[in-house]
Amino acid sequence: MQYLLKKTVLLVALCSVGSAYAANQTINADIAVIGSGWAGIMSAYDSASHGKKVVILEKMAFPGGASMLCGGQYAIQGSDLQKAKGVPYDPPQSLVQDLIANGHLKNDLTTLKLLAENSPRVANWVISTFHPTFIDQKLQYRAEFRFDRSLYLKGYCSGFYPKVQSAVEKAGAKLLLNTRAEELIVKNGRVTGVKAKRGGDTVTVHAKAVLLATGGYGANKAMLVEPLKSALYYGPQSSTGDGHRMAVKVGAQLENMEYGKRYPNGIESAPGTATSIIQGNYRAWKEAGFLVNKDGKRVVNEKASNHNILTVLEKQPGGLLYLVMDEPTWNKFVEGIKTQGVTDENLKKWLAANGSSAPIFAHGATLEEAAAHAGINAANLKATLARYNELVRAGKDEDFGRPKAFMLREAKTEGPYYIVEQKPRFATTMGSVIVDDHLRVLNKAKKPIRGLYAAGEVINAVHGDDSSPGMNISWCTTSGKLSSEFMRADMK
Ligand SMILES: Cc1cc2nc3c(=O)[nH]c(=O)nc-3n(C[C@H](O)[C@H](O)[C@H](O)COP(=O)(O)OP(=O)(O)OC[C@H]3O[C@@H](n4cnc5c(N)ncnc54)[C@H](O)[C@@H]3O)c2cc1C
Structure with missing residues (x-):
């Protein structure tokens, strides 16, 4: 805990953005991203660097959620780096087979297909855009995988996050800290923005697309069932399932809520x-x-x-x-x-x-x-x-x-x-908002709720009932990048 506290103090010191906004504010943007973990900031970077006006809402006083705490094990299946490190052929089907075996066929197949088809390309993009450095020279053996895929980020996730955060800000995305999204704004069946609270003030963001990148719900006992409820928790306090609940209020459905990654x-x-x-x-x-x-x-x-x-x-x-x-x-x-x-x-x-x-x-x-x-x-x-x-x-x-x-x-x-x-x-939960193959949130009739997208741990059913080593970072970065591509395409 002391370790987490120290990190939190450091993070607060790191963050200066977000304080320049006045009370009771209305912002017009192309995209409102809720949450500043890997999913949110990868998406925000990609959209902002393609000229979109992006606002990131972050409820905590520091950014990053679980993505700041995480151990930095990153599975880079199919990437150029994996090839360079001696695994020349690791096709998408091998990842699908491994994730289905480890997730006991409880995987959401729509998102699993997206992950398998896109994770090599996105890993290449992450590496060539943000230049992470890795601790190990060699890929790590993991029993969950038929090929070696894992590398550790140097300084773990908190060593890499500030680099990405500074690129996101340079690309022009605005990060609003201490700003808790509370309600999605819906007009004529379309999500057109989000209402948030900063202290006692209201921040209203009107946007053409809203991305839920709010992470998991491990810190919210009311959303947990056994055996998760009585397992020891080691995740962030920010994982309270806000995105899941906001989505349900506008008609979304949830799946796999009973599962979490237990070690x-x-x-x-x-x-x-x-x-x-x-x-x-x-x-x-x-x-x-x-x-x-x-x-x-x-x-x-x-x-x-x-x-x-x-x-x-x-x-x-x-x-x-x-x-x-x-x-x-x-x-x-x-x-x-x-x-x-x-x-x-x-x-x-x-x-x-x-x-x-x-x-x-x-x-x-x-x-x-x-x-x-x-x-x-x-x-x-x-x-x-x-x-x-x-x-x-x-x-x-x-x-x-x-x-x-x-x-x-x-x-x-x-x-x-x-x-x-x-x-x-x-720490990590698998329960998901259900999305389609463009990461659009689906309603009970399995139709997209227009204007609403999701990425990252909030759609973790991709893994099934258990995630494999390094695959959360892989999924959050992949779905984050893809969400930006899909939102931008839908805006044309
Ligand atoms: C200690 C630890 C170690 C881990 N190690 C690894 C590892 O080595 N490899 C791996 O692959 N995975 C690992 N994981 C899992 C991985 O870190 C997460 O699955 C991933 O970071 C989730 O990213 P995300 O962007 O979806 O959510 P998060 O990183 O949790 O980001 C969500 C953000 O949304 C914000 N938010 C939530 N609700 C609101 C709201 N209403 N309004 C505004 N903001 C809101 C939160 O404050 C948070 O900042 C680890 C997790 C933990 C906790």
Whole structure:
């Protein structure tokens, strides 16, 4: 949380735009974009750089929503960069097959087709227009994908966002902060603008097209159902489903509202709130870390897809797993979680609690001692470590199929050892406003509501019941760019 607060303070300092507008204002624009995440600003940039008058309404005091917080894993399927990095052929059908497998056929097929056909072109456009830099030289292996597709943005999303924001402003789009869209204006069945509040004042924007780019609804318990409702949340407070609700008020329909992207690797850093430790885990699999349940038994391939690990995790006693590490693995793990905002102060506190309170960061000079602090069966854990080492020596994980490339060395047979809890966490929601193949919002009769478009997480049914690694950034940038192209075409 401290990490998020620090980011927020920085962001407020970054943002000077939006304050020049007077009270109770009426603005005439070509396009009103609601929300300044990846979807909103990609769309705004493209429209403004094609001469359209664009106004972006942002309810928070800082821009970016989830797009400012996100981990920066970006799937660049089919792009020139993916080819240059050694995957010469990764056709749209392969993406469709992977997303349908990971989304369990719950995907919205209209938007999935749009994504598959356009994401290579849009990734090329993002890269050649905004020149992001990436941390990794190599594309990352992910179990969800048949080809390697993921790269991490340098400085994660918050490292890249200011670059795009400044390009958007240079292109002439106006960003109004602290300006909450509350109601769509409808005349003769057409959306012609939006009414917003800034403090006690009203801002009315009349526009030829309105784009909902308001993100998800993870921070709004009233819109969540189980198992999302009781999962630990680690997303922004801005994700309250305003776009979904404004759209419904003008006749739109929603789909897949029960789904969200749950990961099996959160720690409960505050009651009800998670911190992701996925970067620590990634490093642990390259060392000698392995997962066990409360009984001290290994139950899953640690390199399986997030979804598969989660499915196994939920069946375990207490509905959680534990990551067991020797000291060299722990050191790498710590390096990873520090990139996700965990501080030395946090670590000191959690290690001092030594399993007596959440989050469980238990440790001990011996495996038995660490297991006792974590509340895990020590005898079984000892046998599990011995079995893990046997599998490493054999060069094959006959028990769970962890890839050989991630069984590089045996776990040390001498302490100290560290054991960290793994709980389900979520931030991103999959529930969508339903759109057509031009991202026009549809009414109950499946006819477009004229003048109203949507992009980004507000139309996340593209992923099905679960999104794949790096595909949210891919979808938000792709649908953002496409929305601009469709709105501009419809204005001709
Ligand atoms: C911590 C974290 C890590 C993540 N890591 C990754 C990753 O590595 N890779 C990946 O692909 N995805 C990741 N995701 C998911 C991804 O970041 C989001 O799906 C994506 O950024 C959503 O973009 P968006 O533009 O649709 O919405 P957002 O970025 O959420 O933007 C929506 C904006 O709309 C504004 N808004 C909402 N309602 C109103 C209103 N009524 N009036 C005015 N403004 C409004 C919000 O304040 C917000 O700024 C992560 C998410 C989180 C939270």
